[in-house]
Every structure is written in C-alpha cells, then in structure tokens.
Amino acid sequence: MAGILDSVNQRTQLVGENRLELLLFKLNGRQRFGINVFKVREVMPCPRLTLLPKQDSFIKGVAHIRGQTISVIDLSKSTGGPAIEQTADSYIIIAEYNRSVQGFLVAGVERIVTLSWADVMPPPEGAGKSSYLTAVTEIDGQMVSILDVEKILNEISPVSTEVSEELIDVSIGEKLGDKLVMIVDDSTVARNQVRRALEPLGINMVLAKNGRDALTQLLAIDETCQSSITEKVALMISDIEMPEMDGYTLTAEVKGNDRMSKMPIILHTSLSGVFNNAMVEKVGAEDFIPKFHPDELAIAVKKWLKIEE
Structure with a gap:
C-alpha cells in the first residue's frame, strides 16, 4: 500500500x-x-x-x-x-x-x-x-x-456558520430584490452551512443537490427570463465534487451558454491542491474559496454581487 x-x-x-x-x-x-x-x-x-x-x-x-x-x-x-x-x-x-x-x-x-x-x-x-x-x-x-x-x-467538531457582526447587512438582500443566489452542494450539511452563513445578508437562496440538478434548475429559470439568467439568479456558489455532474463541468456548461455566461460563479470546495486555481481559470469561474469560513464566503458574495462594503 x-x-x-x-x-x-x-x-x-x-x-x-x-x-x-x-x-x-x-x-x-x-x-x-x-x-x-x-x-x-x-x-x-x-x-x-x-x-x-x-x-x-x-x-x-x-x-x-x-x-x-x-x-x-x-x-x-x-x-x-x-x-x-x-x-x-x-x-x-x-x-x-x-x-x-x-x-x-x-x-x-x-x-x-x-x-x-x-x-x-x-x-x-x-x-x-x-x-x-x-x-x-x-x-x-x-x-x-x-x-x-x-x-x-x-x-x-461542529463548524461555526456565524459571520462577523460587521458583515451582517440585510440591506444586501433588499438591494437584490427578488434575485436569487444558487447554492450547489451534494452534502446536505455543506448546503445548510452556506445557507446559514448568508442568511444575515438577507439573500434569497435556491438550493441544488448536484451539478445536474443545478443546471436543470437554471435552464428552467432561464426560460422565464427575457435576455439573461442574471435577471433572476445573481450568483452561483458551487461545490466541485458532486455526483452526476461536478462543479467544474457545471461551470463550463454555464459559461458556455450565452444566456448564462455573465452569471458570476464561486467554486467553494473542501478539495485542496494548487491545481484548483488553474482549473478555476480554465472553466471560467470568477472565484475559488476553500471550505469553510463564513466571513470569507460573505465577503466574496458581496464582491461578486457588486455591492460595495
């Protein structure tokens, strides 16, 4: 061995x-x-x-x-x-x-x-x-x-999902209105960790259990949009390791679709290794964050929602 x-x-x-x-x-x-x-x-x-x-x-x-x-x-x-x-x-x-x-x-x-x-x-x-x-x-x-x-x-050893007090800002959700942030992860625990970390930002969220599920949901939502998925989904946060379709493939599918390509994607994963940054660039994701730090996640979400500190 x-x-x-x-x-x-x-x-x-x-x-x-x-x-x-x-x-x-x-x-x-x-x-x-x-x-x-x-x-x-x-x-x-x-x-x-x-x-x-x-x-x-x-x-x-x-x-x-x-x-x-x-x-x-x-x-x-x-x-x-x-x-x-x-x-x-x-x-x-x-x-x-x-x-x-x-x-x-x-x-x-x-x-x-x-x-x-x-x-x-x-x-x-x-x-x-x-x-x-x-x-x-x-x-x-x-x-x-x-x-x-x-x-x-x-x-x-339970992971804390609480963001720092200075990052709590429900006005972020108010500025987004009805727009959604999609969370994609095959682990129920991980999905709930992300959801709880972002709740203090007042964001409306939709959950997907793997890349295939996320792509199916996005395509259905896109049918209700006039020009771009960003009319309804402002950001996607996705794990990498997932059954049926992994996060890299999901990202490549989204970025290869003209109506979805402008939606920012944060890859959020427990996978480690220097290859991740190269893969993020290869598939076109906007950011990569190792799991799990609620403050880093909240800061990245605010950044890619284009909401100023």
Whole structure:
C-alpha cells in the first residue's frame, strides 16, 4: 500500500472532465466505500495511537506522523457501525478536508478506480437524515458507498456558520430584490452551512443537490427570463465534487451558454491542491474559496454581487 498515491499529482488531468478517482476501502464487513483520491494525502498501516483525555468517542487516538499530530477518526463507529478494534491490522487514510488534516481509520484499503461522475448517483431516496452517504456507484457489480465526510466531521467538531457582526447587512438582500443566489452542494450539511452563513445578508437562496440538478434548475429559470439568467439568479456558489455532474463541468456548461455566461460563479470546495486555481481559470469561474469560513464566503458574495462594503 505504501506509495499508492505517489502519482496523485499526475492525476489532475481528470479534473474538469467530469471524472474522478476513488480510493476503495472497507470498514467492518464486506461493504465497499470510496473516497476521492484528490482529498487523500497518504495511506499507511495504522501507526501506534496515543489516547487523549476527554477525546471524542469517535476519535481512536492521535498519530504522530512526520512531525505532525493528526487525530484518527474511527470511520466505522462515526457512521453508526461497530468500532474497528484491531488497529494493528488496519490502515489510516490521511486526508485534508476544510483546511484541516484528519486520519480515518479503516479496516482495509483495496485499490484506486477511475470513473465518471455521471456514473455516481445520489443516495437512494428514503435513506433518511441519519444517512451518512453523499453518493453511490457500482464497481465490479457491487455497490460502493461514498460517505458524507463533511457531515461526519461536523458532528465531531461542529463548524461555526456565524459571520462577523460587521458583515451582517440585510440591506444586501433588499438591494437584490427578488434575485436569487444558487447554492450547489451534494452534502446536505455543506448546503445548510452556506445557507446559514448568508442568511444575515438577507439573500434569497435556491438550493441544488448536484451539478445536474443545478443546471436543470437554471435552464428552467432561464426560460422565464427575457435576455439573461442574471435577471433572476445573481450568483452561483458551487461545490466541485458532486455526483452526476461536478462543479467544474457545471461551470463550463454555464459559461458556455450565452444566456448564462455573465452569471458570476464561486467554486467553494473542501478539495485542496494548487491545481484548483488553474482549473478555476480554465472553466471560467470568477472565484475559488476553500471550505469553510463564513466571513470569507460573505465577503466574496458581496464582491461578486457588486455591492460595495
């Protein structure tokens, strides 16, 4: 398993082509799970873990790796399954989400597979609010579950969605009138974080659960506009990683449509890597903001709505 991600920086050409690579792993049992390779820094056999007093019950301990102390989350227990007891035979996936590095304890790691976001579907209807799935796909005739890691992390250490007092300004919404800001994210937790952060600005918002859903909604709204989608939608804030259609492809579709191309787009994602700025320019988005800082988001929204401080 050592070196499985050595070539990760060479894989960036997949981004922007509505494709992704999943690292497949297992928890307790035969069910396969997947995590986007672009969020993974390293995979290694589980090292010796140090227990901390009063640590969250989902945190197995901390690992000291190359001078950095990393919390290791039992990914099985944190999603309602039995704890992974045999750490000596397990692995940790070191990943970066929302500007921080975490280790995820898993029972076993298999391989990396390449597939299209078009083959990745939202979780089945009726999965319920307690579901930790953000998407599913089929590989080798078996269902693979993609976990809503943002939900898991938010339950362990909730993210503040409050903007600073000096940024609260409901007059922004008043100036926008009936115009909408569209929020696109496959994670219910992430959509609600953005919504709550922008509520103090008095903005009317519409939500979409992935790029395909967003494009469908935009095309329907555009049919009610005389000349441009900006008559009704002033700005779009979109995640990048999403089933059916990713944020880069969504942006390219919007910017390639004459009636939608002038709508500003902010890409707002937990994906890390220097390639993001290049991809933002490639697909024509106006801005890129790493998740999640409510003040930075509010400032960017005000900027691209062309509303002065």
